[in-house]
Amino acid sequence: MAPLFKKPKYSTIKGVTTKKEIPEGLWLKCESCNEVVHKDDLESNLNVCPKCDFHNPITWQERVELLTDSGSFKPQDVDMSSVDPLKFTGTASYKDKIAENQTKSGIRDAVVCGAATLDERPFALGVMEFRFLGASMGSVVGEKVTRLAELATDRRVPLVLVTASGGARMYEGLYSLMQMAKTSGAVGRHHGAGLPYIVIMSHPTTGGVTASFASLGDIIMAEPGALIGFAGPRVIKQTTQATLPEGFQTAEFLKSKGFIDRIVARKNLRQELSLLLGYLS
Amino acid sequence: MSRRHVLDFERPIYELEQKVDELERFGRLNDVDVDEGLERLQEQIDVAKKEVYQNLSPWQRVQLARHIERPYTLDYIERICTDFLELNGDRHFSNDEALVGGFARIGDRRVMIIGQQKGRNPEDRQRRHHGSMLPEGYRKALRLMKLADKARLPIISLIDTQGAFPGIDSEERHIGEAIAVNLREMFTLNVPVIVIVIGEGGSGGALGIGVGNRVLLMENSYYSVITPEGCAAILWKDANAKEQAAEALKLTGHDLLELELIDGIIHEPEGGANQDYDAAATAIKTAILEQLQQFDGKSADELRAERYEKFRRLGTIAE
Ligand SMILES: [Zn+2]
Numbered sequence: 001m002a003p004l005f006k007k008p009k010y011s012t013i014k015g016v017t018t019k020k021e022i023p024e025g026l027w028l029k030c031e032s033c034n035e036v037v038h039k040d041d042l043e044s045n046l047n048v049c050p051k052c053d054f055h056n057p058i059t060w061q062e063r064v065e066l067l068t069d070s071g072s073f074k075p076q077d078v079d080m081s082s083v084d085p086l087k088f089t090g091t092a093s094y095k096d097k098i099a100e101n102q103t104k105s106g107i108r109d110a111v112v113c114g115a116a117t118l119d120e121r122p123f124a125l126g127v128m129e130f131r132f133l134g135a136s137m138g139s140v141v142g143e144k145v146t147r148l149a150e151l152a153t154d155r156r157v158p159l160v161l162v163t164a165s166g167g168a169r170m171y172e173g174l175y176s177l178m179q180m181a182k183t184s185g186a187v188g189r190h191h192g193a194g195l196p197y198i199v200i201m202s203h204p205t206t207g208g209v210t211a212s213f214a215s216l217g218d219i220i221m222a223e224p225g226a227l228i229g230f231a232g233p234r235v236i237k238q239t240t241q242a243t244l245p246e247g248f249q250t251a252e253f254l255k256s257k258g259f260i261d262r263i264v265a266r267k268n269l270r271q272e273l274s275l276l277l278g279y280l281s
Numbered sequence: 282m283s284r285r286h287v288l289d290f291e292r293p294i295y296e297l298e299q300k301v302d303e304l305e306r307f308g309r310l311n312d313v314d315v316d317e318g319l320e321r322l323q324e325q326i327d328v329a330k331k332e333v334y335q336n337l338s339p340w341q342r343v344q345l346a347r348h349i350e351r352p353y354t355l356d357y358i359e360r361i362c363t364d365f366l367e368l369n370g371d372r373h374f375s376n377d378e379a380l381v382g383g384f385a386r387i388g389d390r391r392v393m394i395i396g397q398q399k400g401r402n403p404e405d406r407q408r409r410h411h412g413s414m415l416p417e418g419y420r421k422a423l424r425l426m427k428l429a430d431k432a433r434l435p436i437i438s439l440i441d442t443q444g445a446f447p448g449i450d451s452e453e454r455h456i457g458e459a460i461a462v463n464l465r466e467m468f469t470l471n472v473p474v475i476v477i478v479i480g481e482g483g484s485g486g487a488l489g490i491g492v493g494n495r496v497l498l499m500e501n502s503y504y505s506v507i508t509p510e511g512c513a514a515i516l517w518k519d520a521n522a523k524e525q526a527a528e529a530l531k532l533t534g535h536d537l538l539e540l541e542l543i544d545g546i547i548h549e550p551e552g553g554a555n556q557d558y559d560a561a562a563t564a565i566k567t568a569i570l571e572q573l574q575q576f577d578g579k580s581a582d583e584l585r586a587e588r589y590e591k592f593r594r595l596g597t598i599a600e
Contacts, residue, residue: 077600079600080598080599080600081598081599081600082597082598082599083597083598083599085540085597086529086530086531086540088529089529090516090517090522090525090526090529091516091517091518092516139595139596139597139598140596140598142596143596143598146593168484168506168507169506170506170507170512170515170516170530172506172597173505173506173530173531173532174504174505174506174530174531174532174537174540174542175540175542175595175596175597176506177484177485177488177505177506178488178542178592178595178596179595179596180460180461180464180485180488181464181488181491181492181592181595182592182593182595182596184461184464184465184468185464185465185468185492185589185592185593186593187465188465188466188468188469189468189589191465192469207485208484208485208506210457210461211445211456211457211460211461211464211485211489212460212461212464212485213461214457214461215455215457215458215461215462216458216461216462216465229452229457230445230447230451230452230456230457230460230485231445231447231448231451231452231456232447235447236447236448236449236451236452239446239447239448240447240448240449242448242449244449245449248449248452249452254455257453257454257455258455259455259458
């Protein structure tokens, strides 16, 4: 798992970014199709590129709004925050990174969890926020996902996780790795209680999250074009010297390989989730 | 003294050992008494060894963990087990030889022993992907562990991998899912599970057979979320910063024990397990038997609950 993402210029992580040469920040260039898109057109389309249908990451608030009855989401553990167990010092201190990301994102760590309803059916919802340190999994992500699974088990409701992750939280060393076991154990208890678990994989879902709770759903759905995998394509290329097949590690590729139940466009996600909860509740 | 592969930091010791050889040869050829000189050299060697081996840096331990002469799973099985009956295959796709396992007897205990196996020669290494398992390896491991559960035999899991195999086939057959299912299912086992990192404990590929009631490290092994090189490349943007990364990651047994991330350390012969396979094997065997004894009389419920609680509390947060 470990050598995951070299964050800068990672070629297959697509997204829409502001280009300096485009005036006033109203026009954005889609990194997936390179077309110039108006900001309003993107926003009114759930952050999906109107030209190429690429599903850009959305904020946790947008995701909650998309998937729950208005006002039903009751977040838990909102103040839980990472500490610096290894006193990690390198080129940057972990403490500074955390503070910087908390200010930038307005949340304390990379996942938001709570009880919610959709069409009045109760469920437990966790949403990973890629903007927070690439939604890497450290102790807080592990603990919050674990508590969410425990909440769902206690209340005997379905568990729904919207995943995204660039991999492990290296700054937390082995603590980070152990979250894979902890979350899988908690999800396993929910499973053992005969309760349903739905995973919605968004772009990108990789590394330790893929090798733990994200891959354990009874139902696994993915957004179109999402990058999903364990090892990063660059590492695979380097190790095996192989030419990667077209569309390797995309949601579509993995569906054809039998890993994903359904690929669901963002605009249909609410309806599909509701339907599923109806079958499973 | 059978040093064949000398690590950079061991050179001072090696040079003194060579002087001993030279002096012995000189004494033999010229029929003179060199005992006094030999004694002096031996003292110097003892001092140098203490100096080097008692002050190993994290990176030096990583080097020892990867030492090409380090004993591997099969070397230990050969020395600590009798009646080893190897079992093969995942019953779905293939037989991943990066993981070996089977029934065995250790002392008067019957167990299921599984472990990651690096190769000894180039051909063997290629066949076993240098101990980096494919999805079918994790599924094979789980099949054997479930079999142990059925037979009510304790499970001994030996970890020695840089990580799961990063390849196209690995992803196509869902390596992430294979590891995740093992993590989930290992919590449900009704028998004691003893995990020992004997060399490299490389991230999810290691953890995929690593959910135990006890997790022990050999003294010169390491357990880490990422290799020092990988961490250096990402956080330092410089693979040469591997020594700093090894330090920062707190990946040695001593650091992990202090952080309460592992349960114990198995001491190795001076200079590392590669210096004396038999002594290393004896140390492991003793540790396994000691550990197993602690689970005698425990019910399946207790074993499962203890294993769950052990991992449940791992993490550091502020609320
Ligand atoms: Zn586009």
